[in-house]
Amino acid sequence: MQILEIIEQSTPLGVIGSPSDSFEAVVDILGISSEQKLLGELVFFTVPEGENTIVSIGQITDIRTENKWHEEPSFKAVIKRHGSLPHLSGNADNRIAKLTVQSSFKISEEINAHKLANSPSTGNKVCAVTNDIMVQLLKTSTQNQIVEYLGCAYDTEVRIPFWFKHFGKDTGGAGDAYHIGVFGKTGSGKTTTAAQVLKGYATNKNHMSILVLDPQEQFYTDTELLPDNMSFKDEVIKKGMKYKAIKVPEDVHFPDDPEVFSELLRTSGFIRKFFNITTEEKQIAMCESISEYIETRILYTKKGSFLGTVNAKKLLEDILTRFLEHKTETEKKQKCSRYFASVYAPGAQRNIRIDLMTDKLDALKKEKALKEVSILENILALFSSSSNKISLDDMVHRVVKEKGWLYIINLSTRGTHNIGSDNIQALLIKLITKKVVEASEELYSAGDKSNCLIVMDEAHRYTNSTASDPRIKELNKNIIDAVRTTRKYGIGYMFITQTIESLDEEIIQQMRIFAFGYGLTMGKEFGKIKQIINDDNAAKFYKSFIDPSSNKKYPFMFHGPISPLSFTGSPLFLEMK
Ligand SMILES: Nc1ncnc2c1ncn2[C@@H]1O[C@H](COP(=O)(O)OP(=O)(O)OP(=O)(O)O)[C@@H](O)[C@H]1O
Ligand SMILES: [Mg+2]
Incomplete structure (x- = not known):
């Protein structure tokens, strides 16, 4: 008809x-x-x-x-x-x-x-x-666009069409990278909704790549990720994307980087325990000394990775031996290696540490078991490039520079308990963020642009402008800088988070697509949503959403150019499939 x-x-x-x-x-x-x-x-x-x-x-x-x-x-x-x-x-x-x-x-x-x-x-x-009217209306108006259906208009059976534009200028592209935010209370269906959206983006297999940073291993395990027992992996592969899900530390190794190594020594508590250093300032100084020493060892490694192949006990012995040696004229004169001298001024504190280290070296040589060696072994395992591991650099370069990849990187880092899984996650995010900037800059200076979406689940744990923890503060700053600089290189970020209020204002300003799930109806959170959508009726409607835990329906308000139906900019109200 x-x-x-x-x-x-x-x-x-x-x-x-x-x-x-x-x-x-x-x-x-x-x-x-x-x-x-x-x-x-x-x-x-x-x-x-x-x-x-x-x-x-x-x-x-x-x-x-x-x-x-x-x-x-x-x-x-x-x-x-x-x-x-x-x-x-x-x-x-x-x-x-x-x-x-x-x-x-x-x-x-x-x-x-x-x-x-x-x-x-x-x-x-x-x-x-x-549905009949919808299909007829969209038949010719979206002819060259790939349209997907993720859910129905709120409390109806009418399926809502979505489109997922990659960041390039070719067919189906938005011409520019943009950021996406998925917000909502815990259990509101953010991760599932994000997975459905990514399934949509996977249609751009010839144009873009996707990297999912997965701290809760929900993407990696792929159980209950998509509704109706659908497998995310199968759906992505069906779309023609190359799919790879990898896990830290089993499938990916850290770069042979002395700073990364010494940062792990510090955040895992190794420096504090082994050298008996309590102040942060001295811990950092000791890390710098170790980093300097490792740098020379890396320099003299003929081939392959130094940190990835060295034995933990041997490395500890080598470090202590060199730190206690007086090799150069200056060292001989001040009766202290430059590695110790740069941490402690002459005096009792320095002598206590030197005695302590002499005892530890003795113990190591006598094959006495030191519990710190096992922490070091675990740290070095992160650098081990053996078997089928891929390097973090290679992975990031592939996603940023090649098209058609969907990588999931499981950051849950189980089995690394004595290093502190939170420490490794934060460090991984910092490293990946840094590598993404480097890779996209390289591509840009060669006259090309990336076309890549980086997805951060549980983003409130890493990018929180109200955090008091100095490590998160620094990470937040790194992420903001990266997000700000890499957009012009063709990189968009998707933040999946329980709070919109703590997300940096500048990131929000650069977001084009917003998905709001149930529950952000209080105070500042709601104020922020109102400010973004700028529509009082829509805000009131959002407030009337029912908690999904009571009826297993997952309502979302989408704002931005995500659907052929939303080109006026008005929010769309859906129940996800
Ligand atoms: N559209 C949907 N259809 C069916 N089940 C869904 C849907 N969305 C979410 N769920 C289910 O609801 C539960 C919570 O969803 P999800 O993990 O996506 O929430 P979340 O907002 O990411 O929570 P958290 O903040 O704790 O990570 C999951 O078991 C998921 O399988
Ligand atoms: Mg989630």
Whole structure:
């Protein structure tokens, strides 16, 4: 059936009321629809333009009952006594809805997206959109675009089309990188929604790559990630993307970098325990000394990785031997190696440490088991390049520079408990962020741009501008810098987080797509959402979302150019599949 015929035969649930304009219309609900559920309903109305018909689609974001008799002060006493006004309560009600226009289509020989340039006339019928109407409207207007369906309009069966534009200038591209935010309370369905969105982006297999940083190993294990027991891996491969899920430390090794090594020595508590150093300042100084020593060892390593192949006990013996030696003239004169001298000034503190280290070296040589050796072994295992491990550098370079990869990197770092899994996660994110900047800069200076989406689940753990922990503060700064600089190199970030308030303002400014799940309805969080969507009715609607734990439905408000239906910029309300 032709679209105009379908529209003609649709039963109205209301008519356009007053005042209405091309963005927002008032709908007077007809009596027959007054018991129908209306909030969230996707509806359409038509406006003639010359010889053509414009069909506008919108979502009902507000519904109100008015009864002028109930507002009449002289009737208040009757209501007080009888509880209602005979023949007037209920019967004289007017139900008024507000609809926010999402998009418009011009129906001529073809159907194309169109800007509504007129306001609808009062009395024009307003009818519910059906899947049939949706398919017909989108058939030609999205011909060269890949459209996917992730869910239905809030509390309806009407499937909402989405498109997922890569960051390049070719077909299907947005022409520029942008950031995406997925927000909501714990359990609101953020990770699942993000996975569905990524499944959509995987359609861009010839244009872009995706790297998922997965601290909760939800992507890696791929259980209950997509609804209906669908496998994320299978879906991504079906789209033609190359899929690889890797785990730290089993499948990936750290770079042969003395600074990374010494940072791990410090954050794991090794420096504090082994050298008996309590102040942070001295710990950092000791790390610098060790880093300097390791640097020379790396320099003299003929081939392969030094940290990846060295034995822990042997390395500790070597470090202590050199730290206790007096090799150069200066060292001989001050009776202390430069490695110790740069940490401690001459005096008791230095002598205590030198004695302590002499004892530890003795113990090591006598093959006495030192528990710190096992921490060192675990740290060195992160650098081990044996078997089938891929280097962190290679992985990042591949994702940033090649097209068509979806990498999942499991950051849960199980089995590394005596180094501190949080330490390794933070360090990994810092390293990956740094490598992404380097790789994209290289590509850019060679005259090319990356086209890559980096996904950070549980982002509030790493990028939090209100954090007091100095490590998170530094990491937050690194991430903000990277996000800011790499966008022009074609890199977009997706942040999946429980709080929008702690996310840096500048990152939010560069976001084009927002998905808000249930639960951010309090204070500053809600204030931020209101500020972003700039639509009071929509904000009120968002507030009415029901907790998914009560009905296993996962409502989301999407804002930004994610759907052919949302080109006016109005938020879309959905229930995810
Ligand atoms: N659209 C959906 N359909 C069916 N089940 C879903 C849907 N979205 C989420 N779920 C289920 O709800 C649970 C919570 O979802 P999810 O892990 O995505 O929430 P989250 O917001 O990421 O939570 P957290 O903040 O704790 O990481 C999961 O068991 C998931 O399988
Ligand atoms: Mg999650």
